[in-house]
Amino acid sequence: MFFFKKVSAEELGERPLDRKGRKEGKALIKGIRKFLRYNDDLIAEKNKESISEKRTAFSEALSDRSSKRKDLEKLAEDLTETCKKSVKGYKTSAWKENIEIIFVAVVIAMGIRAYFIQQFKIPTGSMQPTLNGIIAYPTEDMNPLSERHAPSDYKRPSLPQRLWDKFWFGRSHVDWVVDEDDILILKPENLSSKTQFFFFPRTFLVTENGQKFSAPGTQSRVEMLLNRNLQPVRGRSLVFSVKKGQTIAKGYVDTGDQLVVNKFAYHWVLPKRDDIYVFNTQGIPGIQRNLLNEERRNGISPSWATKPRQGSQHYIKRLVGEPGDTIEILGPGLLINGKAPTEMGILRVMAQEGYYTGYVRRGMSKVTLPEGKFWAMGDNSANSSDSRDWGTVPQQDIVGRAAFVYYPFGHHFGPIY
Structure with missing residues (x-):
């Protein structure tokens, strides 16, 4: 009969990682990349640099097959803590165990996504009419040159109708009216698009006086709803003067399939x-x-x-x-x-x-x-x-x-x- 000596935690820490451990290490690196991508707008540049340095150190140690398990675990812990502290407002709490359970569920879902199914949202019209991308329907007085228009008698519907349209068609109604005389600037610092909740694009517009407007959809589609009859400001490119009560965008946007x-x-x-x-x-x-x-x-x-x-x-x-x-x-x-x-x-x-x-x-x-x-x-x-x-x-x-x-x-x- 043979007896195998149980390896202590100290002895295990002195050994190099096995195949399973290396696989987990690579998964951590991949997870850090996703973390950075999903939280890009929340992490300061100096924190991004710190995360990058620690990720590089961990990756290099992982590539060295002689690296000890305890050293890699220390680097991994340091890298993980740096990521946590990089997002403002992160706190450990009594909810930690529940959060970890949710995290495990997310990891399982990501595994299903990696090997079986994946969600996809169509942003453009290249597959129409088989599949829809994001489509804008401006009123004809806003943009007479658009390929598609809202009905000639279009008015922004009531709240119940808007909720139904959102549920059934993925439709968002837009009716932007300025509250005061202002200057409309259609440059990147004032007009931009941002993806929210990893999946939903939304376009934002800020006037010179600080009036704010937003609508679901990519910037190129929401721009289709803008009023083409605005008065340009002489000597300033992509800058227009608008009067109180003037409509600067009107119509609706259907989300992509x-x-x-x-x-x-x-x-x-x-x-x-x-x-x-x-x-x-x-x-x-x-x-x-x-x-x-x-x-x-x-x-x-x-x-x-x-x-x-x-x-x-x-x-x-x-x-x-x-x-x-x-x-x-x-x-x-x-x-x-x-x-x-x-x-x-x-x-x-x-x-x-x-x-x-x-x-x-x-x-x-x-x-x-x-x-x-x-x-x-x-x-x-x-x-x-x-x-x-x-x-x-x-x-x-x-x-x-x-x-x-x-x-x-x-x-x-x-x-x-």
């Missing part, structure tokens, strides 16, 4: 033609370059940066071509391997029924897809940035298949085809 992405399916089968799928842009140089240039213009990334700070974005498109396919756009139709496609979704776009406008060539010639590369196009072909602009989607960047719209209920609720 919110859907569930099936991340599990593509572990078993390859993406196939006609799927509506979500992918990240990490391996698409054209998009990454545009992101970096935008960050440089906005002062987010320095001129010497080689990668965008936000990492990458997520796009949703229809899969039109698989590896080995030859795609040729004729407009409004297209050919796949020299033949007309038979897939229902692609045919619906080509038929130009309803709001479908068909495929637009946009100067594209025939292209043959290499191994591991897919061709993505928006159903709203005339207003979609897709593979015609930035090329193919690598298989490793594909997140999953769009499965089900769960909100709002009044447009496309249900399975996605």
Whole structure:
């Protein structure tokens, strides 16, 4: 009979981490990145630098396989405490155990999100009318050049109707009227958009005299509701004078479709033609370059940066071509391997029924897809940035298949085809 000596806590602390411990260490680093991203606007720059230094120290120690467990635990504890103290108002309390239980539930949910399903909100109109992005409906007197308008007799509805519209259509009504003579400044310091609760964009406007307005939706969509007849101030760009009682924005904004992405399916089968799928842009140089240039213009990334700070974005498109396919756009139709496609979704776009406008060539010639590369196009072909602009989607960047719209209920609720 063999007897195994139980290892004491002191002896265990002197040993290097095992495989499970290293995995937990990597999870901590990933969690810190999420913490910084979600609390970016709450953490002072000096605290961000402190967190970054401690994260680097922990990461380097974790990479050194000779590092002792006790040293890594000390670094991890120091890093975690620094994060907690970086958010103003954080306090430990008698509720700590309950908070930890909630944290465990969140971790489980994140695990489900990482391997099975993921929520996704469509911000743009590239997949309309199959799926809606955020859509603005200004009144015609506010913006006569808009593609869509609120009804000619539109008035901001009563509170019960507004609540129903929000529930059923994800609709927000806007009627901005200034209370005094003022100056409207449409520059980044006065007009900006911010994501709230990780998922919901909201646009804010502050006048020169400090009047504040806000509305759900991205800045580009809310700007569609602004009055195009305002009097510009001579010698000042994007600055307008407004009078007391004047309407500066009117109409409504419908939120983009919110859907569930099936991340599990593509572990078993390859993406196939006609799927509506979500992918990240990490391996698409054209998009990454545009992101970096935008960050440089906005002062987010320095001129010497080689990668965008936000990492990458997520796009949703229809899969039109698989590896080995030859795609040729004729407009409004297209050919796949020299033949007309038979897939229902692609045919619906080509038929130009309803709001479908068909495929637009946009100067594209025939292209043959290499191994591991897919061709993505928006159903709203005339207003979609897709593979015609930035090329193919690598298989490793594909997140999953769009499965089900769960909100709002009044447009496309249900399975996605």
